[in-house]
Amino acid sequence: MIKAYIFPDNVQNSGFSLKNTLFFRINTLSKNRLTWQNTMIIFICFHLRHAQVFMERGPQRIGSVYKKAMFREYTDASYTQLAPRPDWLGFLGPILRAEVDDVIIVHLKNFASRNYTMHPHGVFYEKNSEGAFYPDRTSGNLKQDDSVPPGGSYTYRWEVRQEFAPTDDDANCLTWVYHSHIDAPKDIASGLIGALLTCKKGTLKEGRERMNVSARTDVDQDVFLMFSVVDENLSWYLMDNIQKCLDPKEVNEDDPDFEESNLMHAINGFVFGNLPAIELCQHRAVAWHLFGMGNEVDIHSAFFHGNTLLDRGHRTDTLSLFPATFATAQMVPKAVGKWLLTCQVNDHLQAGMQAFYTVQSCDSETVSTATSGVVRNFYLAAEKVLWNYAPSGKDLTRNASLTETDRWVFFGRSHGRIGGKYWKVTYKEYTDSTFTNPKPKTPETGHLGILGKL
């Protein structure tokens, strides 16, 4: 568990104001106490088959509950009371926020059963605060940060120097992470990762408020989302977790189907819409902080239903993520409702990488939504068509037959092949609501092919 304790803001050290002093503690969550749980709520029937693969406990299947290690935060140096945190953080560690010229001091205490560390991205640190274990030929004081044993403690010092600050073209606060780095893939898969924000001066509220969700002067709240296919096969606790199978002795941990069942396509460690409520206020700016983590499969298209975002001045509704890639975007929610937030990679979507966020009206005053535009009606029918992928019957790029060697794979019709024509459904435009007269195609729209009305 992590403890956080804020020292007085006026303490100066090496030209940096000492504003963030944090007591961290790593706990392994035991079965009977704070077991991590992805409760299965199957909210759309077509998910059933997909959900079963990952969620159902069986003779050789762990199910949806895994033992993890987590960074947890406490309110003071007595390490007795957990600091409040939003439920949607899931198994992420506490949010660390600091402004330019601040120094972050983390007192890490390891309450887990193995050696762990804390290693940050996006801040300045000396060699003794890197928190990463690798053969760097250091020893003594420069090696202690590389591995904190069970029961041991270490103090990390990280600085938000000017050279590490958000630029004028960046968002007011940049999204980074910290994680354990003895064996980073295994430590992170076990659960030891959290979010770190470095902000321009004047962006953060002072003192203890800095630890809250509403910690900023420029936006209503920060929301952090980690998109990751969490590979529980890599976790240090795999053997403990296998004990949760109904017939653990029969488990073959190299069985590809068993491995597949332990790939949790999660947002902050939750799948299939189980991420606890993210509640936003209509018309109030929100900063979204997204990051990817994991493997070659962790290529994510984070798509927001209902509202759009500004990504460095450009409007979008989708943010692209790779492993250890961080995205910061601002949203001023306009549409009230409960909205889906998903990865648009088909396989990830079907495997559960889906969450909700809610926008509600928090202010009594109404904001005018009148516009000066016109109402445009479109009459679109969904119609079945036999679509031909190559109407000319030829490979026009080489002036060759479609049934020659290379192209036969796609266009041949013998040996049980379909060929190049498929039944499809397309959007077709009509002139009015009687849906009797299709709108004629024009030379300008001919290239649209199978796409619907522009």
Ligand SMILES: [Cu+2]
């Ligand atoms: Cu994805």
